[in-house]
Amino acid sequence: MKITTAMHGGNYNELAKQHGLTKEMVLDFSANINPLGVPASLKQTITANLDKLVEYPEPDYLALRARIASFHQLDLANIIPGNGATELIFGIAKVTKAQKVLLLAPTFAEYERAFFDAEIIYAELAKETNFDAAETVLEIIERETELEAVCLCNPNNPTGQLINQEEMIKIADLCEKKNIYLIIDEAFMDFIEESETISMIPYLQQFSHLCIIRAFTKFFAIPGLRLGYLLTKNDLLAEALLQMREPWSINTFADMAGQILLDDKDYIKQTYQWISTERSFLYQGLNGFPELTVYQPSVNYIFFHLEKPLDLRKELLLKGIFVRSCANYRGLTENYYRVAVKTRADNIQLLTALEVILSGN
Numbered sequence: 001m002k003i004t005t006a007m008h009g010g011n012y013n014e015l016a017k018q019h020g021l022t023k024e025m026v027l028d029f030s031a032n033i034n035p036l037g038v039p040a041s042l043k044q045t046i047t048a049n050l051d052k053l054v055e056y057p058e059p060d061y062l063a064l065r066a067r068i069a070s071f072h073q074l075d076l077a078n079i080i081p082g083n084g085a086t087e088l089i090f091g092i093a094k095v096t097k098a099q100k101v102l103l104l105a106p107t108f109a110e111y112e113r114a115f116f117d118a119e120i121i122y123a124e125l126a127k128e129t130n131f132d133a134a135e136t137v138l139e140i141i142e143r144e145t146e147l148e149a150v151c152l153c154n155p156n157n158p159t160g161q162l163i164n165q166e167e168m169i170k171i172a173d174l175c176e177k178k179n180i181y182l183i184i185d186e187a188f189m190d191f192i193e194e195s196e197t198i199s200m201i202p203y204l205q206q207f208s209h210l211c212i213i214r215a216f217t218k219f220f221a222i223p224g225l226r227l228g229y230l231l232t233k234n235d236l237l238a239e240a241l242l243q244m245r246e247p248w249s250i251n252t253f254a255d256m257a258g259q260i261l262l263d264d265k266d267y268i269k270q271t272y273q274w275i276s277t278e279r280s281f282l283y284q285g286l287n288g289f290p291e292l293t294v295y296q297p298s299v300n301y302i303f304f305h306l307e308k309p310l311d312l313r314k315e316l317l318l319k320g321i322f323v324r325s326c327a328n329y330r331g332l333t334e335n336y337y338r339v340a341v342k343t344r345a346d347n348i349q350l351l352t353a354l355e356v357i358l359s360g361n
């Protein structure tokens with residue numbers, strides 16, 4: 001069955017309401033957003049520039065694209081900005097017109113909706129192999145005929161598994177040989193401080209079929225603002241994406257955000273400090289429960305399997321905590337969950353609630 005409507009974890013309003021809870025009463029571990037919140041530098045910029053709303057944004061976003069280009073040491077022509085990473089996922093599906101596409105299962109659901117009229121081949125990831133993707137992906141690309149695009153999420157959402165650079169280069173090589181577009185969604189990659197050793201951005205020059213999608217959304221905690229970008233050295237694709245985009249889809253404040261946030265060194269540093277301590281704190285805490293199989297996290301969320309029959313999402317919600325049940329991901333079952341890494345106080349609250357629930361008290 002194809003996924004035709006958006007299915008996300010973050011919208012817990014309905015469920016909270018059913019249990020007589022308001023949004024403010026619930027601690028949300030389902031959305032993977034930086035808990036440091038909207039950067040102060042952005043708040044100041046928006047407040048100081050409210051009057052700019054009387055003007056249209058600059059139609060070609062030249063300043064925004066130039067800033068992103070210099071950050072990644074690329075040319076302005078290689079940068080296609082978008083209204084969130086999502087606009088670019090749908091844009092690249094339209095531009096490539098791929099009719100046979102390889103996707104991971106499980107993975108972020110929007111790829112399947114974007115390639116709605118394509119035949120989808122799934123690389124089914126198994127718990128026995130730790131949800132690793134590279135080998136299965138390579139086998140399928142090697143075997144399948146008429147594959148036109150491979151769309152990978154790296155690190156994968158919800159599993160957090162990474163395809164490393166060495167493996168991804170093999171995939172990119174094979175795609176290049178077989179004339180297949182390789183689209184890599186790196187929406188969470190910037191949570192890894194040494195990401196240039198994992199990301200494929202340094203290899204854009206080498207692979208003309210490669211497109212990489214990035215987002216400001218998660219790292220800078222601005223899902224409501226909408227800003228992402230696509231990187232490619234493929235001039236035809238870049239030109240086609242720029243041609244087909246609707247005018248002014250990035251609003252004035254998102255345009256400004258992209259120009260200032262990459263220079264907010266304090267926020268970036270604090271984020272790396274937070275993630276390096278809190279991720280291992282929460283991972284170790286979760287790992288301490290014998291009822292949970294916890295997968296090694298790579299970014300700001302942790303994926304785990306509950307080894308006993310229990311509706312953990314409901315039990316936690318009754319304690320005012322909302323987690324992402326992964327039951328509606330293709331390839332997963334009821335007992336898989338994903339939690340965001342949050343602040344120390346919030347993480348302790350989750351671990352305490354789990355202790356009570358799992359010990360049956």
Ligand SMILES: Cc1ncc(COP(=O)(O)O)c(C=O)c1O
Binds near residue numbers: 087
């Ligand atoms: C892997 C992945 N890519 C892209 C997105 C969407 O990003 P944006 O809000 O920038 O459109 C999400 C949102 O959850 C995601 O998980």
